[in-house]
Amino acid sequence: MARLQTVSFVCQNCGAACNRWQGKCDGCGEWNTLVEEGAAAPAPGGGGRAPRKGRLIKLEALTGDTREAPRLPSGVTEFDRVTGGGLVRGSVLLMAGDPGIGKSTILIQVAAALANAGQRAIYISGEEAVAQVRLRAERLGLGGAPVELAAETSVEDIIATLSEGKLPRLVVIDSIQTMWSSAIESAPGTVTQVRGSAQALIRFAKRSGCALILVGHVTKDGQIAGPRVVEHMVDAVLSFEGEGSQQFRILRAVKNRFGPTDEIGVFEMTGLGLREVSNPSELFLSERDLGSPGTAVFAGIEGTRPVLVEIQALVAPTSLGTPRRAVVGWDQSRLSMVLAVLQAHCGVNLGGHDVYLNVAGGLRIVEPAADLAAAAALVSSLTKAPLPADGVYFGEVSLSGAVRPVAQTPSRLKEAQKLGFARAVLPEPGRGDAAESSSGLALTTVRMLTDLVADIAARGPGAGPDA
Numbered sequence: 428m429a430r431l432q433t434v435s436f437v438c439q440n441c442g443a444a445c446n447r448w449q450g451k452c453d454g455c456g457e458w459n460t461l462v463e464e465g466a467a468a469p470a471p472g473g474g475g476r477a478p479r480k481g482r483l484i485k486l487e488a489l490t491g492d493t494r495e496a497p498r499l500p501s502g503v504t505e506f507d508r509v510t511g512g513g514l515v516r517g518s519v520l521l522m523a524g525d526p527g528i529g530k531s532t533i534l535i536q537v538a539a540a541l542a543n544a545g546q547r548a549i550y551i552s553g554e555e556a557v558a559q560v561r562l563r564a565e566r567l568g569l570g571g572a573p574v575e576l577a578a579e580t581s582v583e584d585i586i587a588t589l590s591e592g593k594l595p596r597l598v599v600i601d602s603i604q605t606m607w608s609s610a611i612e613s614a615p616g617t618v619t620q621v622r623g624s625a626q627a628l629i630r631f632a633k634r635s636g637c638a639l640i641l642v643g644h645v646t647k648d649g650q651i652a653g654p655r656v657v658e659h660m661v662d663a664v665l666s667f668e669g670e671g672s673q674q675f676r677i678l679r680a681v682k683n684r685f686g687p688t689d690e691i692g693v694f695e696m697t698g699l700g701l702r703e704v705s706n707p708s709e710l711f712l713s714e715r716d717l718g719s720p721g722t723a724v725f726a727g728i729e730g731t732r733p734v735l736v737e738i739q740a741l742v743a744p745t746s747l748g749t750p751r752r753a754v755v756g757w758d759q760s761r762l763s764m765v766l767a768v769l770q771a772h773c774g775v776n777l778g779g780h781d782v783y784l785n786v787a788g789g790l791r792i793v794e795p796a797a798d799l800a801a802a803a804a805l806v807s808s809l810t811k812a813p814l815p816a817d818g819v820y821f822g823e824v825s826l827s828g829a830v831r832p833v834a835q836t837p838s839r840l841k842e843a844q845k846l847g848f849a850r851a852v853l854p855e856p857g858r859g860d861a862a863e864s865s866s867g868l869a870l871t872t873v874r875m876l877t878d879l880v881a882d883i884a885a886r887g888p889g890a891g892p893d894a
Contacts, residue, residue: 435463435464436448436449436461436462436463437461437462437464437617437618437619438452438454438455438460438461438462438618439460439461439617439618440452440455440457440460441454441455441457441460442454442618442622442656445461448461448463449461462614462618464613464618464619497515497516498511498512498513498685499513499514499516499546499596499638500512500513500514501513501540501541501597502537502540502543502544503533503536503537503540503703504703504705505678505692505694505703505704506533506537506678506692508690508692508732509665509679509680509686509690509691509692510663510665510680510685510686511680511683511685511687511690512686514596514597514638515638515662515685516636516637516638517632517633517635517636517637518632518638518639518662518663518684518685519628519629519633519638519640519641519660519661519662519663520638520639520640520641520661520663520664520665521603521640521641521643521657521658521661521663521664522534522640522642522643522665522666522667523643523644523645523664523665523666523667524645524666524667525645525669526644528667528668528676529667529669529676529694529696529701530601530642530667531555531563531642532563532567532700532701533676533694533701534550534599534601534640534642535550535560535563535564535567535569535574535700536567536569536700536701537597537599537640538550538572538597538599539564539567539569539572539574541596541597542572542573542574543572543573546596546597547575547593547594547595547596547597548575548595548597548598548599549575549576549589549595549597550574550575550577550601551576551577551578551579551585551598551599551601552577552578552601553578553579553580553600553601553602553605553606554601554602554605555601556578557576557577557578560576560578561576566699567699567700568699568700569700575595580605580607580615581606581607581608581609582607582608582623582624582627582628583609583610585600585606585628586628586631589631589635589637590631590635594636594637595637596637596638597637597638597639597640598632598637598638598639598640599642600628600639600641600642601642602641602642602643602644603621603624603625603628603641603642603643603657604616604621604643604644606620606621606624606625606628607620607624608620608623608624608627611623621657622656622657625641625657625660625661626660628641629660629661641657641661643657658682661682662683662684662685663680663682663683663684663685663686664680664681664683665678665679665680666678666679666680666681667679668789668791669696669789670789674695674696674697675693675694675696675704675710675711675788676693676695676696676701677691677692677693677694677789677790677791678691678692678693678694679691687730687731688730689730689793690729690731690732691729691730691734693707693710695710707732707734708733708734708735708736708842708846709846710788711734711735711736711737711788712724712735712736712737712846714787715737715787716737716739717816718813718816719813720807720808720810720811720812720813720814721739721740721741721742721804721805721807721808722737722738722739722740722804722807722813722814723737723738723740723800723801723807723814723818723820724737724738724800724818724819724820724848725737725738725792725796725797725800725819725820725821726819726839726840726842726843726851727792727794727796727839728796728834728835728838728839733835733838733839733841733842734790734842735819735842735843735846735848736786736787736788736790736792737786737787737788738757738784738785738786738787738797738800738801738804739784739785739787739804740782740784740785740801740804740805740807740808741781741783741784741808742777742780742781742782742783742808742809743780743781743783744779744780745779745780745781747781750777750778750779750780750781750782751781751782751783752781752782753781753782753783753784754783754784754785755784755785755786756786756789756790756791756792757786757791757792757797757801758793761795761797761798761801762782762784762801764824764826765798765802765805765824766782766805767826768802768824768825768826768828769805769806769876771828772827772828772875772876772877773828773876773877773880774880775805775806775809775880777805777809780809782805784801784804784805794833795823795824795833796821796822796823796833797821798822798823798824799820799822799823799824799830799852799853799854799876799879800819800820800821802876802879802880803820803852803879803883806879806883806884810883810884810886811887811888812883812884812885812886812887812888813886814883814886815850817848817849817850818848818849818850818851818852819839819843819848819850819851819852820851820852820853821833821836821839821851821852821853822852822853822873824876828875828876828877829874829875829876830854830855830873830874830875830876831856832854832855832856833854839851840853840868843868844867844868848868849867849868849869850868850869850870850871851869851870851871852873852879853870853872853873854872854873855872855873855874
């Protein structure tokens with residue numbers, strides 16, 4: 428019996444499906460994202476092909492011989508750091524980032540490095556012609572790299588081409604939203620096409636053993652566009668971050684089955700492409716304001732790497748009925764919590780002031796250890812008291828006003844000492860862990876946030892914390 432064609436409406440943002448059109452998606456709450464898509468369904472009465480009978484699979488014991496997945500270094504050190512040491516055979520990576528951030532640039536550099544090392548690398552573009560990719564490679568000085576190029580969007584044609592001859596070691600698909608399969612009755616770019624095309628390419632990568640990198644678009648909120656199931660299908664999700672006005676780019680591992688998550692690689696955008704930054708702390712602090720109120724250096728940890736970054740704060744009297752709170756590079760709710768603790772336990776009244784907080788260099792901080800540095804910068808700006816230029820701050824602030832210890836204190840102090848800092852302000856319980864690695868550093872421990880506020884206010888030009 429013939430199969431009936433059913434119609435469903437699929438959200439292009441989250442992949443949720445419903446049987447009728449509506450303005451707002453119930454899954455993600457976005458408006459005007461439901462698109463009509465057809466799907467084949469068996470006719471009533473049990474007609475159609477009979478289901479395939481299952482076969483027995485072999486069950487293994489929990490104990491056994493385990494081997495680490497073989498890796499191939501790409502030749503780009505910062506890229507290998509984020510992936511966990513290199514590309515794993517048969518792995519699938521999803522790289523996402525804002526338009527123009529440099530996704531195609533870094534992938535061209537990775538493919539060229541592998542090709543120059545004697546590995547077969549293929550770059551398939553669904554958005555640009557081959558001539559455009561060549562122009563970019565020549566601009567980056569990679570015109571002589573033996574990278575094989577193609578401009579194609581048909582998944583069947585791509586897989587057939589990749590299966591001929593010597594199997595490639597790396598395949599780059601730029602981007603997955605442009606791919607389409609003739610087996611799916613849906614327009615290119617829809618959720619069904621993205622999911623089906625990704626599944627076909629992933630099956631080829633697992634079967635052949637080549638490393639596959641998929642480029643994904645992002646929405647206006649910074650989320651990876653398309654169905655969330657694609658993120659679960661791949662082995663690693665890499666996020667390429669950065670501000671358009673800044674030359675720094677951060678490659679962050681959001682998910683990685685073969686390595687640590689939240690690891691970062693730092694690049695600098697130059698006229699010759701992305702340059703690796705081996706010492707990001709020195710780069711982030713290269714143009715900091717010395718001796719200005721409202722600036723504090725935070726000793727943080729990104730993945731396994733200690734990173735020192737400047738936190739800038741500006742507290743100014745407001746003329747609005749509701750004071751403004753603006754944050755760049757940090758969590759908005761975290762700032763609200765620190766402000767509440769300062770007012771409730773330290774007597775710092777910021778209800779009549781606008782508060783602006785910025786993480787210099789375009790880096791986004793997610794760990795709570797930045798609470799102490801943010802609080803120090805805020806109080807310094809309010810009281811017009813400059814903080815010591817040779818000091819670093821780190822510690823988590825609790826709702827009771829206590830300063831809680833954080834992990835990897837020795838690594839933070841060693842990085843600060845390497846860059847020439849002479850003192851550190853840290854939680855009191857962490858002093859014992861830092862004693863061995865703090866030679867040459869003067870440690871100032873604080874148990875309550877009130878101690879830090881009193882010390883900074885005493886440096887101001889006759890203004891207390893309530894001013």
